[in-house]
Amino acid sequence: xxxxxxxxxxxxxxxxxxxxxxxxxxxxxxxxxxxxxxxxxxxxxxxxxxxxxxxxxxxxxxxxxxxxxxxxxxxxxxxxxxxxxxxxxxxxxxxxxxxxxxxxxxxxxxxxxxxxxxxxxxxxxxxxxxxxxxxxxxxxxxxxxxxxxxxxxxxxxxxxxxxxxxxxxxxxxxxxxxxxxxxxxxxxxxxxxxxxxxxxxxxxxxxxxxxxxxxxxxxxxxxxxxxxxxxxxxxxxxxxxxxxxxxxxxxxxxxxxxxxxxxxxxxxxxxxxxxxxxxxxxxxxxxxxxxxxxxxxxxxxxxxxxxxxx
Amino acid sequence: xxxxxxxxxxxxxxxxxxxxxxxxxxxxxxxxxxxxxxxxxxxxxxxxxxxxxxxxxxxxxxxxxxxxxxxxxxxxxxxxxxxxxxxxxxxxxxxxxxxxxxxxxxxxxxxxxxxxxxxxxxxxxxxxxxxxxxxxxxxxxxxxxxxxxxxxxxxxxxxxxxxxxxxxxxxxxxxxxxxxxxxxxxxxxxxxxxxxxxxxxxxxxxxxxxxxxxxxxxxxxxxxxxxxxxxxxxxxxxxxxxxxxxxxxxxxxxxxxxxxxxxxxxxxxxxxxxxxxxxxxxxx
Numbered sequence: 001x002x003x004x005x006x007x008x009x010x011x012x013x014x015x016x017x018x019x020x021x022x023x024x025x026x027x028x029x030x031x032x033x034x035x036x037x038x039x040x041x042x043x044x045x046x047x048x049x050x051x052x053x054x055x056x057x058x059x060x061x062x063x064x065x066x067x068x069x070x071x072x073x074x075x076x077x078x079x080x081x082x083x084x085x086x087x088x089x090x091x092x093x094x095x096x097x098x099x100x101x102x103x104x105x106x107x108x109x110x111x112x113x114x115x116x117x118x119x120x121x122x123x124x125x126x127x128x129x130x131x132x133x134x135x136x137x138x139x140x141x142x143x144x145x146x147x148x149x150x151x152x153x154x155x156x157x158x159x160x161x162x163x164x165x166x167x168x169x170x171x172x173x174x175x176x177x178x179x180x181x182x183x184x185x186x187x188x189x190x191x192x193x194x195x196x197x198x199x200x201x202x203x204x205x206x207x208x209x210x211x212x213x214x215x216x217x218x219x220x221x222x223x224x225x226x227x228x229x230x231x232x233x234x235x236x237x238x239x240x241x242x243x244x245x246x247x248x249x250x251x252x253x254x255x256x257x258x259x260x261x262x263x264x265x266x267x268x269x270x271x272x273x274x275x276x277x278x279x280x281x282x283x284x285x286x287x288x289x290x291x292x293x294x295x296x297x298x299x300x301x302x303x304x305x306x307x308x309x310x
Numbered sequence: 311x312x313x314x315x316x317x318x319x320x321x322x323x324x325x326x327x328x329x330x331x332x333x334x335x336x337x338x339x340x341x342x343x344x345x346x347x348x349x350x351x352x353x354x355x356x357x358x359x360x361x362x363x364x365x366x367x368x369x370x371x372x373x374x375x376x377x378x379x380x381x382x383x384x385x386x387x388x389x390x391x392x393x394x395x396x397x398x399x400x401x402x403x404x405x406x407x408x409x410x411x412x413x414x415x416x417x418x419x420x421x422x423x424x425x426x427x428x429x430x431x432x433x434x435x436x437x438x439x440x441x442x443x444x445x446x447x448x449x450x451x452x453x454x455x456x457x458x459x460x461x462x463x464x465x466x467x468x469x470x471x472x473x474x475x476x477x478x479x480x481x482x483x484x485x486x487x488x489x490x491x492x493x494x495x496x497x498x499x500x501x502x503x504x505x506x507x508x509x510x511x512x513x514x515x516x517x518x519x520x521x522x523x524x525x526x527x528x529x530x531x532x533x534x535x536x537x538x539x540x541x542x543x544x545x546x547x548x549x550x551x552x553x554x555x556x557x558x559x560x561x562x563x564x565x566x567x568x569x570x571x572x573x574x575x576x577x578x579x580x581x582x583x584x585x586x587x588x589x590x591x592x593x594x
Binding site: 005007008010011012015016018019020022023026027029032033036087088089091092094095099100108110111112114115117118119120121122123124125126128129130131172175179203204205206225228229231232233234235238239259262263266267279280283286287290291294295298 | 330337399410434437518523524575578
């Protein structure tokens, strides 16, 4: 900064307060969440993460809350969604980079991009009014009838709003994001590797398979980023998960995720002493996990990028 | 040897077909969404006609679908306000960070803002609720716009930094060699060279702000009995309207939700293809 001409210094120091202000603001938001959550942490302690009840009461002494069910629900639904989205994204990457002719691939990429930007509430409405009745009748009921002895299929599908529905819709909405990451990563692999493999007479599938092996840390990182994004998704999940506060392993049961709990309880929570702080505690938890997971993902991508370009 | 080759070719064929099928599976939902929106939403729009854009929403038991005027106007106003608030901030900060990348503030800003773009937007809604809505005593168009502006800021910032970086090094050096200060270079050279990128960034931020539900959930309010109540009064928005009506048990609300969805999709696709058209022209 010392060697800059005076006019540049003026520019720098006149915009600097704005930069510091925005920086401070974003950090404040994080601490504000924790601050609002404090009463709940103090009152319920570890029970907040272990028990799963939601019983508001007029008398603050009788209020009891636990976030175990929505927290596990969030992890469960997002993990399933990532699991569904990954093969789809890998397939889309293979199709657009190696298989399809150039203009068809370009068209497909545009379609995927349109899907990526589509407002999530559109996915939510579709999931709740179109997909969930269909899934209940032609996927959940047969699975329950024939494979009901497995714990994940053991409960009776009733409304169609369930863990499965939420994770499928969530997967649909996450796929474009993960695909975009994968295509970007695939493009970063230096041409020499592909040329080398091709010169040995490899088929397209073999080329992709070998390059995908090279891409593995990047694929894991993209999945983490997709997971983190799914974790915070509110609209889709609130419309398709069925909103029930109980922990479940069965994918046909309704449950809650932290965002869907916040979305459905926030309006009424301000009437009670500890309900709002508990929702803020959920929000802080969500913020911490999603920041942590994205940090690991981004770190992995940087490491991989440094290693591949030697 | 040749049998081996045959086996490999067969495997290649099988795997590519499987991949293409899986890819098709990934885009089927879009087809299904468009189909449902056009059929169901089209029915609503045909029934309501142009009045869908100008009338108030129906009551649960009314027979006609009414319209979504408060939500449409609220969405347009909140999106514009959000861009007006976040645009200049994003532009100036992006300029500082790309021009002085070695400053410690630039590095910190880069890290914090980029990680902020990944956090759940519901959190911003909770924040604005506690800081603005509680103090003002009511949900309002202003609170909703602020919430949207905060959510959109990191995106706009990322688009603007890439716009600044799109200025070729030769152009940058030419500006400097004429003895321009950074600010003069920004005003007379960079903005002109990267104007299409900047416009694309603004449009993409609009796309994002127009369709986002979570930031408006606790901040914007749900105005139904008039089209517009004022900047400091509750308003409505298309995404939140669709969200609330999808959760409601009433048939007529579902019909309105489908109509609003078709409207939202049409607006989204228009903005999206506009940005595409712009980007196609960018070749330096």
